[in-house]
Amino acid sequence: MDSGCALDVRGTDGSLDIGRLLGLLRADRGEAFLFGERPDRLRKRWRIGYVPQRPAIASEVPATVREIVVGGRLSRRGWWRPPAAPDRQAVEHAIESVGLGGMADRPIGELSGGQQQRAFIARAFASEPDLLVLDEPIAGVDAESQRRFRDSLTHLIGDHGAGVLLVSHELSAVADEVDRVIVLKRRVLFDGAPDELMREGVSLGIHREDLPLWLEGLG
Amino acid sequence: MIAALPSPFDLAFMQRALVGGLIVGIFAPLIGTYLVQRRLSLIGDGIGHVAFAGVGLGLLLSLRPEWVALVLAVAGALAIEWLRARRRASGDLALALIFYSGLAFGVLFASRAGELNAELLKYLFGQPLSIDHDEIVVIARLGIVVAIVMLALRRPLFAVVTDEEWSRVSGLPVGFLNAMLAAVTAFAIVASMRIVGILLIAALMVLPVASAQLLARSFRGTLAWAVGIGALSVVSGLTLSWFWDLAPSGAIVLFAAVTFGIVSVAKRAAPRALQLEEHG
Numbered sequence: 001m002d003s004g005c006a007l008d009v010r011g012t013d014g015s016l017d018i019g020r021l022l023g024l025l026r027a028d029r030g031e032a033f034l035f036g037e038r039p040d041r042l043r044k045r046w047r048i049g050y051v052p053q054r055p056a057i058a059s060e061v062p063a064t065v066r067e068i069v070v071g072g073r074l075s076r077r078g079w080w081r082p083p084a085a086p087d088r089q090a091v092e093h094a095i096e097s098v099g100l101g102g103m104a105d106r107p108i109g110e111l112s113g114g115q116q117q118r119a120f121i122a123r124a125f126a127s128e129p130d131l132l133v134l135d136e137p138i139a140g141v142d143a144e145s146q147r148r149f150r151d152s153l154t155h156l157i158g159d160h161g162a163g164v165l166l167v168s169h170e171l172s173a174v175a176d177e178v179d180r181v182i183v184l185k186r187r188v189l190f191d192g193a194p195d196e197l198m199r200e201g202v203s204l205g206i207h208r209e210d211l212p213l214w215l216e217g218l219g
Numbered sequence: 220m221i222a223a224l225p226s227p228f229d230l231a232f233m234q235r236a237l238v239g240g241l242i243v244g245i246f247a248p249l250i251g252t253y254l255v256q257r258r259l260s261l262i263g264d265g266i267g268h269v270a271f272a273g274v275g276l277g278l279l280l281s282l283r284p285e286w287v288a289l290v291l292a293v294a295g296a297l298a299i300e301w302l303r304a305r306r307r308a309s310g311d312l313a314l315a316l317i318f319y320s321g322l323a324f325g326v327l328f329a330s331r332a333g334e335l336n337a338e339l340l341k342y343l344f345g346q347p348l349s350i351d352h353d354e355i356v357v358i359a360r361l362g363i364v365v366a367i368v369m370l371a372l373r374r375p376l377f378a379v380v381t382d383e384e385w386s387r388v389s390g391l392p393v394g395f396l397n398a399m400l401a402a403v404t405a406f407a408i409v410a411s412m413r414i415v416g417i418l419l420i421a422a423l424m425v426l427p428v429a430s431a432q433l434l435a436r437s438f439r440g441t442l443a444w445a446v447g448i449g450a451l452s453v454v455s456g457l458t459l460s461w462f463w464d465l466a467p468s469g470a471i472v473l474f475a476a477v478t479f480g481i482v483s484v485a486k487r488a489a490p491r492a493l494q495l496e497e498h499g
Contacts, residue, residue, distance in 0.1 A: 064438070079375040
């Protein structure tokens with residue numbers, strides 16, 4: 001997987017699949033592999049940049065965007081080491097690349113939903129991952145944030161050569177950027193390029209009803 | 220004329236109370252900030268109950284109560300953390316079992332030792348003015364351990380208390396870090412017993428943080444404010460108790476509580492003026 005890949009999980013619980021892939025949960029059957037290793041045995045965890053669907057972030061105490069993003073460097077440099085110059089540069093670069101440069105010292109609780117999500121994407125970027133895993137990133141995010149979100153993903157793929165695994169029920173915002181789609185409903189229903197899916201009469205972009213109808217036909 | 224007025228901290232016992240009090244006034248809110256972020260504000264109360272059993276056992280066996288309390292408090296803190304991490308359906312009741320068994324054991328042990336009154340009250344309510352030199356050494360040693368652990372682990376600990384699931388995915392040793400936070404909490408509680416007492420420890424861990432999170436706009440800023448307000452509460456509480464003949468532990472905690480009241484009223488009246496960490 002070298003660039004954008006989308007996992008369509010209509011009718012399944014995408015968060016569970018992500019959990020299995022990342023080694024948080026155990027697979028019921030079969031095996032998951034990540035960079036050729038069992039997910040729970042993967043040593044270089046910084047290779048995954050994880051953006052949770054709704055981060056279970058505690059906000060009892062104020063924390064700034066930068067304080068959150070700095071966490072992304074912990075696994076990369078070793079959590080016991082103090083940050084050095086490359087760590088600080090990577091953090092600033094990650095914050096800039098999601099368009100939050102002017103808000104780095106703002107408490108994250110004061111940001112809009114879309115801005116908060118970009119902060120969590122920046123936290124994932126900060127480890128300079130080989131694979132960015134996003135769980136339902138477009139749900140409930142405003143148009144401006146969707147555009148910036150797409151820009152920062154193409155930047156990550158283009159400049160850093162990272163892969164992106166995007167789990168979503170709603171792929172229209174990124175339809176043009178995706179080069180492999182996997183449709184899951186308990187089993188793999190489709191695995192291929194978006195235009196192949198188009199030839200089956202399903203488009204990811206404009207006609208949002210296509211895929212559910214197609215799924216029902218397969219049902 | 221002014222020089223003739225006795226300053227409360229001229230006297231040796233007041234100096235010992237001040238030194239012990241400042242160590243506790245700094246470290247209790249420091250750890251408390253992480254506990255509040257994790258939504259475990261009252262955990263200090265529970266671990267204190269377990270430490271109480273250690274005090275009773277120490278009195279019964281004629282050992283130093285602090286060290287026995289430390290062993291039991293660390294064990295209790297790790298058990299509580301283990302239950303929390305597993306989120307057992309019966310976890311809440313299991314916590315109650317640990318807390319109140321600790322308290323009950325403390326009462327039984329101390330009554331067997333025939334010291335249910337005077338000795339035990341020092342630990343329940345805190346009597347900083349009667350702290351002796353050996354007790355100051357114990358508090359200082361506990362403080363040094365807390366300082367080293369918190370200084371070394373502050374960055375990964377912030378990540379874990381703020382977003383545990385993400386920390387696990389990115390490969391932080393979440394179990395180890397949680398266990399260290401629990402153990403350090405137990406250290407701070409044992410250090411605080413003689414200053415504010417087991418019944419008021421959780422207050423000193425949490426009340427300065429409640430004020431600090433209203434004043435600060437970052438986690439680092441909250442830590443600084445919490446530590447500052449904690450230290451100020453100790454100095455002010457001791458001073459007030461000297462002039463007005465009040466119980467020092469109660470005066471320290473009430474000062475922290477009144478500070479929170481003033482800060483929250485002022486914040487409501489003038490929200491912008493209180494944003495002390497302004498930036499362009």
